[in-house]
Amino acid sequence: MPFVTLINAREIDRLLPMGACIEVMARALVDLERGELSQPLRSVFVLPGAEGAMAWMPAHRAGPQAVFGMKVLCVMPGNPTKGLDSHQGQVLLADGETGQLRAVLDASAVTAIRTAAVSALATRLLARANACVLAIVGTGVQARRHLESIPLVRPIARVRVAGRTREHANKFAGEAAARFAFPIEAAENAQAAVRDADIVVTATSSATPVLAREWLAPGVHVNATGASRPTHHELDLETITDACLFTDRRESLEHEAGEYRLAVEKGLITDSHVAGELGELLTGKRQGRTSDDQLTLFRSLGLAVEDLAAAEYVLAKATESGSGITFDF
Known part of the structure; x- marks a missing residue:
């Protein structure tokens, strides 16, 4: 037996x-x-x-x-x-x-631990070395886990968080404040949260965009970890098209990432827009960030x-x- x-x-x-x-x-x-x-x-x-x-x-x-x-x-x-x-x-x-x-x-x-760990790995590979302001859009389990993981790879000095409501953000910030040395601020909305952020994490189940390209500062790194369903998307199309885009697996991105599929369907990008997979970065097959002003994006799909x-x-x-x-x- x-x-x-x-x-x-x-x-x-x-x-x-x-x-x-x-x-x-x-x-x-x-x-x-x-x-x-x-x-x-x-x-x-x-x-x-x-x-x-x-x-x-x-x-x-x-x-x-x-x-x-x-x-x-x-x-x-x-x-x-x-x-x-x-x-x-x-x-x-x-x-x-x-x-x-x-x-x-x-x-x-x-799922909660490994998803935040992969985002931290992407951040270690792609964010600017001096990135210190973190914005989190979402107040659930993944938001809490990313608050734990990202400071392990970058010198985070300040955090802003936005939720579906200001009350959710206030509750999240209040509960998290006792666990970390850096200040954690509840933002009025996602736009206010990501303003001047060096690293942005989207951790929502939203079917419509919660992040707009025009809100993002030069040189930001974004980890998008939302629903892996072709009908859902957390990011607007401009964020996808402007970013140096990395993922955990191309096949998953092409079939499961709603904002990527929509950008391809509209003819805004082709498959060549994908800069690489994290595994290719780790083995030296692909290059990561090429300038301090570059927008880098890790679209996380979550892998078996x-x-x-x-x-x-x-x-x-x-x-x-x-x-x-x-x-x-």
């Missing part, structure tokens, strides 16, 4: 610190670039006549320690009003030789290989420390 380890959100939060996850994501994206990790596009079932969707995200690691990974995720936009993360589900790990189940992990925790790599790391740490619940299955 195989042994299966069950790892909950609290354990994942302890076993996968943000700094470690940034390095895990860097290795994963290099492995993806080299073909050691692979994945298809995610499959999404949108609930007919209701808000919400279910997604399946499989991945595979080749080699002597072969592993299958699968994230099964329900995305429920109404959850934040109930005090819940909008992303609910599980990450499964299975032996790459036998297919036997090895671990089940809370997907909300894995990132979930697999994060889950592998957590399982290894859980095994070392005797964490989680292990049972016959």
Whole structure:
């Protein structure tokens, strides 16, 4: 009988610190670039006549320690009003030789940490070295995680945050202030938040743009982490067309990034507009920022290989420390 380890959100939060996850994501994206990790596009079932969707995200690691990974995720936009993360589900790990189940992990925790870690990695690769003013559009789980991750890679001295309402922003800033040494200000709206910012994070589920090119200062770096659905977009078309655009995976960008697809459909850009993938930056195949005035954009889609790599790391740490619940299955 195989042994299966069950790892909950609290354990994942302890076993996968943000700094470690940034390095895990860097290795994963290099492995993806080299073909050691692979994945298809995610499959999404949108609930007919209701808000919400279910997604399946499989991945595979080749080699002597072969592993299958699968994230099964329900995305429920109404959850934040109930005090819940909008992303609910599980990450499964299975032996790459036998297919036997090895671990089940809370997907909300894995997704929240690895998404912010990949944005921090993109920021490390693309933002100006002296970037110190951070703006966050959004006040949910991803906003909180990005507030944790971005200061690990740049000397953040000030933060402004905007939410759907000023009350949301005030609540976020008040709760976060006790955790960080730098000031955190609640902005009136997204335009006020991003004014003169060096780094911008959009972390919303909006189907319509929350960020306009005309609001952005020269030399800003933007991490766009919103919904990976072709009908949704957080950015206006001018931001996409003007930016030096990077992503985690071209195929995902072309099929799942609404603002990118719309810009292509309107003939504003072609596929050659994509400057590269993060894995290509990490392996030296592509060049990143070329000037201090350049607008750089990381359009994050979220990859199954990132979930697999994060889950592998957590399982290894859980095994070392005797964490989680292990049972016959």
